[in-house]
Amino acid sequence: MSPRREFATAALMCAVGAGSAVVAGGRSWATVRATDTITPLSQHVTGRELTAVALALGWAGLAGLAALFATRGRVRAAVGCLLALFGAGIGYASATAVRDTNVLRVAAEKSPMLRLDGDAVVQPAAWWIVSLAGGLLLAAAGVIILLRGARWPGMSARYETAGTGGAREGTPPGPPRAGATTRPQDGDASTLWKSLDRGEDPTLTPADRDDGGAREKEEH
Known part of the structure; x- marks a missing residue:
């Protein structure tokens, strides 16, 4: 049993x-x-x-x-x-x-x-x-x-800790999923301001920026 x-x-x-x-x-x-x-x-x-x-x-x-x-x-x-x-x-x-x-x-x-x-x-x-x-x-x-x-x-x-994605306690987090949005952390304010000064959207992923640059080149 x-x-x-x-x-x-x-x-x-x-x-x-x-x-x-x-x-x-x-x-x-x-x-x-x-x-x-x-x-x-x-x-x-x-x-x-x-x-x-x-x-x-x-x-x-x-x-x-x-x-x-x-x-x-x-x-x-x-x-x-x-x-x-x-x-x-x-x-x-x-x-x-x-x-x-x-x-x-x-x-x-x-x-x-x-x-x-x-x-x-x-x-x-x-x-x-x-x-x-x-x-x-x-x-x-x-x-x-x-x-x-x-x-x-x-x-x-039977329940996993919220926010861990089903991983057990003590297991290191895996790599971010493809296409996931990467946001600056609270302690990375300087990077956020530098991105804004360059006219970039800090919420975009590198893949989104590459796609945007390619579209600009095609338009020109």
């Missing part, structure tokens, strides 16, 4: 992993049902309510994705290390957030009536698994970037 293809694959993994954690954070991760209260209760709790860490690290992963495109070399490898840590944190937070004790505590804070029922049942949903999978995917992408990212080209690698 070429370096650019590796780069694109790792970036896609980061986007999917971090994006999954962000999307799943706003969904219902568990439902608490109580039947021994005055009226049966059913309380949904979201990932954001169970743990704010997974959602925050998901946003951090998306920010790290932007930094991935703006860096190169060892700095990019350091970004990969951070992304791996973000992904591991998302996975750990997602797995621990759906413990019954944590879910019951959060649900009781939302519905005080649940505190009267000691037999409330916790029914986890599938969105915490989506967040967990996204964290693992982000962590895997971070490891790949840490190990391989320093070898990948930067965003500006």
Whole structure:
């Protein structure tokens, strides 16, 4: 696989992993049902309510994705290390957030009536698994970037420095193209004035002057 293809694959993994954690954070991760209260209760709790860490690290992963495109070399490898840590944190937070004790505590804070029922049942949903999978995917992408990212080209690698005509840095400029207009440099003012005193146009090339002289001779 070429370096650019590796780069694109790792970036896609980061986007999917971090994006999954962000999307799943706003969904219902568990439902608490109580039947021994005055009226049966059913309380949904979201990932954001169970743990704010997974959602925050998901946003951090998306920010790290932007930094991935703006860096190169060892700095990019350091970004990969951070992304791996973000992904591991998302996975750990997602797995621990759906413990019954944590879910019951959060649900009781939302519905005080649940505190009267000691037999409330916790029914986890599938969105915490989506967040967990996204964290693992982000962590895997971070490891790949840490190990391989320093070898990948930067965003500006395909562009050449403006005004160099595509030449690499340090390469001496080639001879002027045929027919190109030669203008005096800023430090050659004396030559400019001498040309004006002789009645010559300093912007003309030697070839233009030769053609002009030949036409004058033909007219005479």
